Amino acid sequence: MKDNTCAVCDCELDDTRIAVKIGGRTVEVCCEECAVVLREAEAATRAATAGAHTSR
Numbered sequence: 001m002k003d004n005t006c007a008v009c010d011c012e013l014d015d016t017r018i019a020v021k022i023g024g025r026t027v028e029v030c031c032e033e034c035a036v037v038l039r040e041a042e043a044a045t046r047a048a049t050a051g052a053h054t055s056r
């Protein structure tokens, strides 16, 4: 298992890799687009988790 692949699209990372901090850990992605996807996914997860603790 290689650890030099993008956490979003699974393509190989090169010099343009971007480190994104998500929930206290650092994840590397291949481009800014993937970084945005990762941040949005994390935000959605956090919102869903927060929603679970909030009665409607």
Ligand SMILES: [Zn+2]
Residues within 6 Å of the ligand: 006, 007, 008, 009, 010, 011, 029, 030, 031, 034
């Ligand atoms: Zn990517």
